[in-house]
Amino acid sequence: MTFNAYNTLMPRICIVPYVQGLGGVTSFRLKFEDGLRARGIDVTHDLNQPADVVLVLAGTRHLLPLWKARRRGQRIVQRLDGVNWVHRVRWAGVRYTVRAVYGNANLSFIRNRLADHVIYQSQFIKAWWDDWYRPARVPASVILNGVDLNQYSPSGLHERPSGHVRILLVEGSLSGALDSGLYSAVRLAEKLSQKTRVELFVVSRVDKRAQGRLRDRYPFRIQFMESVPREQIPWLMRSSHLLFSAEVNPPCPNSVIEALACGLPVVGFDTGSLSEIVQGDAGRLAPYGADHWKLEPPDISGLVRAAEEVLDDQPRFRKAAREQAENTLGLDRMVDEYLKVLL
Template identity: 45%
Template sequence: MTAADGSRNAVCILPQLEGLGGPASFRSRLVAGFKARGVPVASHPNDPACGVILVIGGTRRIPDLLQARRRGLRIVQRLNGMNWIHRRRFTGIRHFLRSEANNFILAFIRRSIADRIVYQSNFARTWWQTVDRGVIAPGMVIYNGVDLNQFSMDGPQQLPQDHYRILLVEGHLGGGNEDGLRNGVALTNQLKGQMDRPVRLMVVGDVPQKLRTAFEQSHPGLVDWAGVVRRDDVPQIDRSAHVLFSADLNAACPNSVVEALACGLPVVSYATG
């Protein structure tokens, strides 16, 4: 993939994310945007055409980053928040160790490798600057964007007429993130006795079967499990609900929120400041 003139004009994006969740969604949209604008995307940091590496959060390929720095490549780190739930309540030994290891990688790249840091929001920047001070690399805030050609109020919808639908959209709900689902169920359960028609919670995303079963037993008939859906289906799902519940307590800049707002869907979240 070396440029014909020998220039290094390609961008390498690490890690190679696939599947569910905000980072993977962001990477796929970014790659599509680069290609639409004629910006080549390298698959490996050692590609001779690679001139800059974008690290989405963190990566375990620290040796590749250090080698790239020695070759004069610029490294940009895009930062969200950090793992914190495991420090507030017990989520299991494996989850605790994985969360601490990931936080260390995020902080090490930010402190010792990155030439520039892009924070997803002022909230994320303040969080990192409070917890991990002394970073020399300059930083800036770039909020998540949304494709208004895809996410808009115009388009097909199937808004239910016999009940109010609260929508919850997350990549994964489990492994320490169960509280968001619990709060969504509690909100729905509280509202169902106050409205003029039934209220149901529609959950879009990967939910462990054990967790589903527990909520079905404690709140039968309250939750509609949509499971994992294609990203192209999300706009219609947004337009087919009455309100979105943002389940992530400390979301730095959640994609599900900006996408819902673009579709005209009101959002309910936490008053955390």
């Protein structure tokens, strides 16, 4: 494997915060750090250690050490996700609302006062931040997330059913105020089940009460798993017929990118960044049919037609999904684009 040459006078990148778990930020950190080390670039998570550049993954509560690093001459590059917004249109509880408001304030402060460069994960995110918080005073780049095309691949073991259709959802949370996408998936599965056997496989945090209510109400099979080990995700995606992208206004969903790499076509509403990622026959996007910023009930009919088209020609759509990932969503491409900004 051949990598581009970078400035050897800047061999260390500080990445903060040091996030762990199964979320998208952790996934990015782990694969990005692997890409850096493969290129001979050192990584630290301590803002007090020498480093030539600091990459802030969204926000951090350690603002004083970050400010001190900037005063020492270290460049601050902020990688921005979307704006917290659901609490503005639905009651999400005190805890969620406080965290969302604080999170937006923290992200905005770093963007406006500390960052020397901002990397947005999609054009949609950049336009969103520019619209709600005005354009940043510093240079900006847009770099889509990437995926390891060897780890996430159509090649490998799978248990894709032949007697029924498996619709997969992989989201961080579909509980509480974030459950609108779950009910869209259920309505989609209900419509499809009128013509064929359907299984809805949900990997996400979902309220226990909602799980029981949905299982009892609908005749098709619904499986819930709160999480799946990261290494099992490719197998699960190869074992499904389509991924439904459930989030409304998704910033740059890793699950969609991973699905395409595994040759799993994606179906969803045409909101957020999906049209930047799911192109050609990699899947089908349907008009939302209502005001998605108000989380109004969507028009399911277009979504059903999109899913039926994908299910009727699996070989064509699975092939195109993988090609889309190979052409635009590889991990090496993403790491190289980040290094053009960082070093």
